[in-house]
Amino acid sequence: MRLKKIFLIYSLIFSLSVYASDLYAFTQDHPGINSVSATEDPHNTEEGDENEAFDPREFIFDHISDSHEWHIFTTPDGHHVSIYLPVIVYSKSKGLNVFSSKHLAHGHEYRGFIIMNEGDLEGDIVEVDDEGIVNEKNLPLDLSITKNVAAMFVVAILLLWLFIALARSYRKTGISEPKGLQGFLEPVVLFVRDDIAIPNLGEEKYEKYMPYLLTVFFFILLNNLMGLIPVFPGGANVTGNIAVTFTLAAFTMIIINFNGGRGYWQHIFNTPGVPWWLKIPLPLMPIVELIGVIAKPFALMVRLFANITAGHIIVLSLVGLIFIFQSVAFAPISIIMVLFMDFIEILVAFLQAYIFTLLSALFIGLAVREEH
Secondary structure (H helix, E strand, O other): OHHHHHHHHHHHHHHHHHHHHHHHHHHHHOHHHOOOOOOOOOOOOOOOHHHHOOOHHHHHHHHHOOOOEEEEEEOOOOOEEEEEOEEEEEEOOOEEEEEEHHHHHHHOOEOOEEEOOOOOOOOOEEEEOOOOOEOOOOOOEEOOOOHHHHHHHHHHHHHHHHHHHHHHHHHHHOOOOOOHHHHHHHHHHHHHHHHHHHHHHOOOOHHHHHHHHHHHHHHHHHHHHHHOOOOOOOOOOOOOOHHHHHHHHHHHHHHHHHHOOHHHHHHHHOOOOOOHHHOOOOOHHHHHHHHHHHHHHHHHHHHHHHHHHHHHHHHHHHHHHHHHHOOHHHHHHHHHHHHHHHHHHHHHHHHHHHHHHHHHHHHHHHHHOOOO
16 A cells, blocks of 8 residues: 555656646747737737747657757747757768767758758758759668667666666675665566566576566666656657667567477467368468568567557647647646646556566467477
């Protein structure tokens, strides 16, 4: 009961801070609409082009998409305060180029490179000639450290700090009486071991895959929670980036297929109990099973990506409703709805980390199990 109360209090404080940060970040990015009167007519487009300029779609996708800078806030005079990240591009004509993204910010050109702000290449770094024409046939190889990449470095450093501290704590106190950080993390580690790894992998094989399962669980969980905080060092939509979830799912797929036993491959190419004509002259079952090999990690990838992205879109949409209706009177309704969604997103952050780890353990367990 005490833990439940602590969790509820923490969730409320976290949700309030997230809402305040969302609203602050929004008003800093749109200084022209900081003062919205309840008496203003939302249909009056003759006064104030600043209100008319608000585009909720642009606002939402600007916050959930990746970028080459980490935006902090915008001053009332329109000056952007950002952390500019390294740009690393290789071009056939210009070779390797390394410089700060500050040179490309806000549509500027530098060394013949620009960041596209429209079209199919929006957000990509492209090469242009002296006349400003984009060379779409020879796009440069972009190895830049974007906001999502930088956020993953931050999470990796936090995880290293947490678990190195946990290991030192075990050396000092042992495993009998966990205290401090050890007492906070140990129940989560035991939960992954006892409720995820052992039931799906068995007591004989679970230890081999525990490092991967723990890494995936804490990596997804911490990125989910950091993504709920729209101010630095949060605000990066890491697990809402399909490239990240694709990579995580690919690791699971590699582990499944490289560790799959004889029974796993026999079930794919020579499924027991299936008529021979569905396996040899008309190989429908092997085709279906091979599709399943890809479908399992694909489901992992899409589930995590869709749930996290949808949550961010809903929260940002609810914050933007205040400025869409251009009425302070709508603020209390927005606050209630956003706080409710923040509670849901905290739950989803834990739930998606649990589901991804659980299904990974389940799929690995199905592949490595031995026939009796």
